[in-house]
Amino acid sequence: MEHSGHHACGRRTPALREQKAGKALRRLAGTATLVAAAMLAQPAPALAASGDYAKTRYPIVLVHGLTGAARMGGVLDYWYGIPEVLRANGAQVYVATVPSFNSDEERALALQAYVRAVKLESGADKVNLIGHSQGGPTSRMLAAMSPQDVASVTTIGSPHRGSEVADTVLDLINGVNSIPIAGPVLVGIIQGVLDTVGWFNGIGNGQALDQDALASLKILTTRGAAEQNARLDATLVPGTKSALGPDCNTAGAVSEQRQARDAAGNFVTHTQAAYSWTGQGGPFSLLRSNLLDPTTVMMSASAGLMDLKGAGPNDGLVSVCSSKWGRVLATGYYWNHLDEVNQMAGLYQDVDPRTVILSHANRLRNDQL
Template sequence: MTALLCRALRGFIAACAALALWQAAHAGTATQTRYPIVLVHGLFGFDSALGVDYFYGIPDALRRDGAKVYVAQVSAANSTEVRGEQLLAQVKTILALSGAAKVNLIGHSHGGPTARYVAGVAPQLVASVTSVGGVNRGSRVADIMRGVAPAGSVSEAAANTAAKALVSLINVASGGTSLPQMPTAALDSLTTAGAARFNQRFGAGVPSSGCGSGAELVNGVRYYSWTGTRTATNLLDLSDAPLALLGLVFGEANDGLVSACSSRLGKSLGDYSQNHLDEVNQLLGLRDWFATDPVTLYREHATRLKGLGL
């Protein structure tokens, strides 16, 4: 009996040692995708402002587990095409610096269509496009602000003045002062009509109708999306109140700025208890503590892309 126990103990110790060796060998590689990940900010966004990342805590979390991550900086407010050309130039620079053949683009909000533009004009440079709360079929909020929908439309002059003031503040804080800004062009791109015009040229992955998934693989590029469907998620988050008010204009599931149906692109990876800012772990990580951590979603997706050889 004693000899049997000893053999069992030695076997257990050997198994533990093998597991430890396997974990050591694979530590820090869970998100190590074949191609670099490029994060693309949305309307009025930035890469980092006053030391705070737009994608709060997300680049570091991905890098810790092996991913090579770049954060793009495009115009805070401009048309999808202008932002797309800026992103394309940055992608080419990233490829030159990294030696990679392609990139994985992950865009939030207006960053979704911006990434889709690059995949549309240069699919050979893009392995995947992932849209997080992306404005892929327009936003009712943009419709209202541009006066093409009822319920509180504001004048173009007032909208432009307020938007330019916000953009100026973002530029000073983030170092993007050299980039051209045109808030009304940005809003035009994000209206339902503007998104429809864009989709006529760059419709890969966009569902033809309804609220389902679109094509996952188009022209060698894989398309994915996820979104939030709550507007108020944390009492301490000052952004929740305005997002909750904006969410009332939709009449369907939304994150405060984009409806769940409009956000669909390629294979839908789910709807979560997040609002539009929670989707990038803002403000400063305040969110629904009982729901999925936004950072976890990015890590899981990087692991998914790795598993696909991307």
């Protein structure tokens, strides 16, 4: 288990709010060359340790999305540089590995075991979950399964209403599968390859986890997400509101309430704070896109596909509409889907994502979480 540790650093002026970082980076956006150079700077400036700035009441557990792991392939950190910044500012941070490819239910079961181990090690009653991409719905599923374990859920670029990219891929797979004999064989081979990649991701992090690429794809479609949301809402205390609004323009509740039995067998109501943010930097911009990031073109292409599907502003894989959940903190960062968690290897665009997550840890602290 990857767990927290406090690391001392020299003190500097703690200019840690994302607005200041955003202004500093935008001043470098005059040309594509300047932007790319700024993105390559490691480590990022203005991230000095600041005592208990991020020391939350409950431990923070980071939950990766589709294809991911705590360390992808056992080498590249999914949350690149983020745990280190949080720990340097007083946070107790754990980084989960769940199946790279599977349904939210199966991923949540693996997360449940991990969270209970975190509680045992830390002595905490609950944890704060921060999930990226499918890590968001996975965290919501755990909050429904084990409300006594979860103090808050924060989602980053998560497809709460599904993804039009997933719709397109599933349609393509169904089309291939309809081809006599060869179709099902080809689909089986593709799924086998993806499941193997996911299995190696788990092994690289010390876990052998069941994988099911097709199950993960189905739950990420707009239809699959709608069915999942209905199941999750059914677990709420009757008469209370969901953190997912009825539509894109109507805010959901800032917290959700669920009941679980205590040791004496009595029902206890647990309130779970809900937060979200996302980027909308999928479309290519010569002056703003990080031209040295090899994923920029890929994300721009998928953003164009989402535009054709009528998704509206998006990060290349998830629309702004789909990402809104609970207390929506921001939707305007010029980030693609990978930039949101400082991938690949810190080649982000716009505001430093580490400062945003660090600022949120301070928010959790101030909210007594």
